[in-house]
Amino acid sequence: MSEPVHPIEAQSYAILAGRIDLTAWPDGARAVVARMVHATADESFARTARFGERAVNAAIAALRSHAPVICDSRMVVAGIPRVARMTDVLCYLDRIQSPVSGSTRSASALALAASEHPRGAIWVIGNAPTALARLLDLHRQGALQPAAVFGLPVGYVGAAHAKDELWGSELRDIAVTNRGPRGGSPVAAGAVNAVAQLARTARPV
Secondary structure (H helix, E strand, O other), X not given: OOOOOOHHHHHHHHHHHHHOOOXXXXXXXXXXXXXXXXXXXXOOHHHXXXXXXXXXXXXXXXXXXXOXXXXXXXXXXXXXXXXXXXXXXXXXXXXXXXXXOOOOHHHHHHHHHHHHOOEOOEEEEOOOHHHHHHHHHHHHOOOOEOOEEEEOOOXXXXXXXXXXXXXXXXXXXHEEEEOOOOOOHHHHHHHHHHHHHHHOOOOOO
């Protein structure tokens, strides 16, 4: 059952609908793109978002089966409190005091999380391009098989490249991402929240 919509949120979506046309998107992807734009007031996501063919339904199925959601930062975790009602929402960054030589804390935290959740988790990267790069490396090595990947890191260094690598990888079919350097915790959390809302409804997407 859908949760009540606050009047401000309803007004915001009405304004959004008047500014951008999302009708070309399939139903599930449309709901996610709308939330991505709503969460950031950045209409460019309506043009740059990318969805693998199975991405939305794979994420919905994983949430409905209570698969863990693993995030690259506490900011992303904080942005998806409703998802925590359905499953565990985890971030391993606090368990890394210093990175492995030649790596970053975010990439090291992702590797640690992958060692404990090698199969079937939902992975949400909203900040660190190095975390997304590490995820792709582990998948290529056969050490990680996600249920779905939200690859939306932000930054001028590495973010666009990491997202292009995701889109060109074998994970493309289950990936939600975008082109370019824009991204961040709000858009990543918004995308996951949209999928969680779809997962709480009975209708297929």
